[in-house]
Amino acid sequence: MSDNLGAFSRFARTFQAGEMIFSEFEPGDAFYLIQSGRVQLVKLIGDIEKTLDILQPQDMFGEMAILDDSPRSATAIALDTVQVLEFNSKNFEILMLGNPQIAMKLLKMFCKRIYDSKRRLMILTLDEPQAKIADVFLMMDEIQTDIDKSTERREFNITADNVAHWAVMPLGETRDILNTFVNQRRMEIYEDKIVVRNINDFHRFVNSRRKK
Numbered sequence: 001m002s003d004n005l006g007a008f009s010r011f012a013r014t015f016q017a018g019e020m021i022f023s024e025f026e027p028g029d030a031f032y033l034i035q036s037g038r039v040q041l042v043k044l045i046g047d048i049e050k051t052l053d054i055l056q057p058q059d060m061f062g063e064m065a066i067l068d069d070s071p072r073s074a075t076a077i078a079l080d081t082v083q084v085l086e087f088n089s090k091n092f093e094i095l096m097l098g099n100p101q102i103a104m105k106l107l108k109m110f111c112k113r114i115y116d117s118k119r120r121l122m123i124l125t126l127d128e129p130q131a132k133i134a135d136v137f138l139m140m141d142e143i144q145t146d147i148d149k150s151t152e153r154r155e156f157n158i159t160a161d162n163v164a165h166w167a168v169m170p171l172g173e174t175r176d177i178l179n180t181f182v183n184q185r186r187m188e189i190y191e192d193k194i195v196v197r198n199i200n201d202f203h204r205f206v207n208s209r210r211k212k
Contacts, residue, residue: 009085011085011086011087011091012035012083012084012085012086013032013084013085013086014081014082014084015037015078015081015082015084016078016081017078017079017080017081017082018077018078019077019078020075020076020077020078021039021062021076021077021078021082021084022062022072022075022076023072023075024042024043024044024072024073024074024075025071025072026071026072027065027069027071027072028062028064028065028070028071028072029065029066029088029089030062030066030086030087030088031060031061031062031063031064031065031066031086031087031092032060032061032062032076032084032086032087033058033059033060033084033085033087034055034056034057034059034060034061034082034083034084035057035083035084035085036057036081036082036083037057037078037079037080037081037082037083038054038055038056038078038079038080038082039054039055039059039061039077039078039079039084040053040054040055040076040077040078041053041054041061041074041075041076042075042076042077043073043074043075043121043124045124045125050124050168051168052074052117052120052121052124052168053120054079054165060106060109060113061076061113062076063109063110063114064114066087066088066089066092067110067114073117115143116143119139119142119143120139120166122135122139122210123135123136123139123166123168124168125211126206126209126210127209127211128209129167129169129173129177130177130180130181130205131205131206131209131210132167132169133163133167133169133177133178133181134181134205134206135167135206136163136166136167137154137156137163137194137196137199137202138199138202138203139166140156140158141154141156144156152197152198152199152201153195153196153197153198154195154196154199155193155194155195156193156194156195156196157192157193158193158194159192159194160174160175160178160189160194163178163194178194186198186201186202
């Protein structure tokens with residue numbers, strides 16, 4: 001989509017590595033499309049600061065400020081020299097009216113981002129690391145449309161690295177937990193996929209650990 005945004009280069013901003021783009025809980029009036037560099041999203045959960053995501057070029061963040069005038073739900077920090085396109089409510093309207101094709105893509109991205117953010121927060125609020133890992137697979141089962149759901153067995157074309165990223169956990173700890181599930185005969189791990197033998201078992205397990 002960035003190829004279609006050249007006309008909006010006047011909205012470009014640059015943040016240096018370590019610079020805070022915005023802070024959790026502060027009011028927001030703009031969202032951002034990353035052109036280059038990486039952005040870390042950090043959120044306070046209880047008294048612990050947790051990384052929600054590491055965003056890459058083409059990713060979008062801060063969109064809730066435009067959609068419902070809500071305060072920032074996380075802190076955004078530039079990990080590298082980051083170049084973004086910054087859209088506030090005024091120039092966002094220019095973008096939407098001036099290019100309906102981009103407008104439709106953005107609306108679809110907004111919907112997906114809202115769901116992804118809420119779903120990943122559900123994972124992070126689990127205290128038990130094993131439950132977090134299991135909930136990653138429940139999330140994947142919800143969002144992937146090309147999975148055979150005719151049985152309780154599920155095949156996911158993901159790796160331990162992917163699971164660690166979504167659970168926001170160290171790779172070594174993630175692999176240890178995945179191997180524990182294998183030893184419990186709840187999971188099978190292959191080079192290019194991970195198989196959950198009974199997805200309903202994971203549903204029961206996660207639900208029993210989720211705070212009411």
